[in-house]
Amino acid sequence: MLYLLLARPDVVEVWDQPPPVCYQDTTGRKRSHTFDFLIAVTSGKRIAIAVKPDAIAERQGFRETLQRIRAATPLSFADKVVLITERSYCPSAARNAQKLHDFRRTPDPEADGSIETLVRGLSGPTTIAELVEASGLGGRAFRAAFKAIYAGVLRAIEPGDILPTTRIIPGALQ
Template identity: 40%
Template sequence: MMKMPDGGITMPERVQLARKTAVGAREHQSGQVTMDPDEGYTMGYDSNTEMKWKLVLLARPGVAWIESQVKFQWLDTDGKKGEHFFDFRVLMADGQRVAIMVKSEYRRNQPKVQDELAEIAARVPRSFADQVVVMTERDIDPVEYFNAEMMHEMRRPDPDADAGARRLLGEIVGAVRIQDLVDAIGLGPRGFRAVVRLLRSHELELTLNVRITHEAYVRRSMSK
């Protein structure tokens, strides 16, 4: 939901998926994630692990777009049709596409499941994806997830604070403590959130793989 200048609101558009997510299922967590700074659209998820991976992928540099529940179909040698829904297909900034299966670590370690996933991956042509990977809860870096969740929570723009933070970008030489940037912006917590948004847009980057805090050090992104 986004507030309009006239006081009205606009609801986010729900992305149409090839397979509906089981919202309200009792056996596992399901729900929706509202995306973009302007709350432009929502995308469903079918598990807690899937939700976490969605936030992590969205926060990673080099990720241009994410599709959810992408249908892949094939024809067996005996003429029978097969299909699989990939949890994500990620478009990278360099044009590469990665098809992702999200599973629990328990299921990934089952030989029968491993054989099934390997068989599906072997059928995927380059026209559908350049790479197929399996991701589980054990693959999630807790620091990366903490930061991705914070970036998502603080994604909404604050024009004055964002302008103040961006003005400082040209003055940054080497590493600087986030609290020092917040002090220079002069807007308290609003300044901290503005710095987080610069990390989200990859104009700044952390110098170490640490949680985003006032004491963490950042620098201008090497990839910008």
């Protein structure tokens, strides 16, 4: 889940296990809940995120509990409270986000620049493999093209795992 949050272009800060929020359960007993994440986005809003497997959320009635937690969450803590389960995202998005995190760990300005230059010359759809071949940089160019999709320089035409066969077009950020 953390990789999915870090891959979002609007996320500017992530807190893992922020301080707990106190609320009252259905019997009036005081409880506390620690969200899995608290994120700040570019709009200035803060979103508190609870992560649970869907089956557990259903079995434990967590959605109803989260309504009580939401009502007790001060606006100074979070503007919005959300539950994320495995149904909230597709597995390929999670795999792509993890790859993006791995690729970002080793900056390669030369490969990034080469891909950006090649993208400016694109007149229609192509594949990542064709872009990589045109660059002459092999795997370095694949990583740069992958990151360029998340940066908005490129756009994948179809959803799913980002692979050498992924068809791409220039993105909005040119």
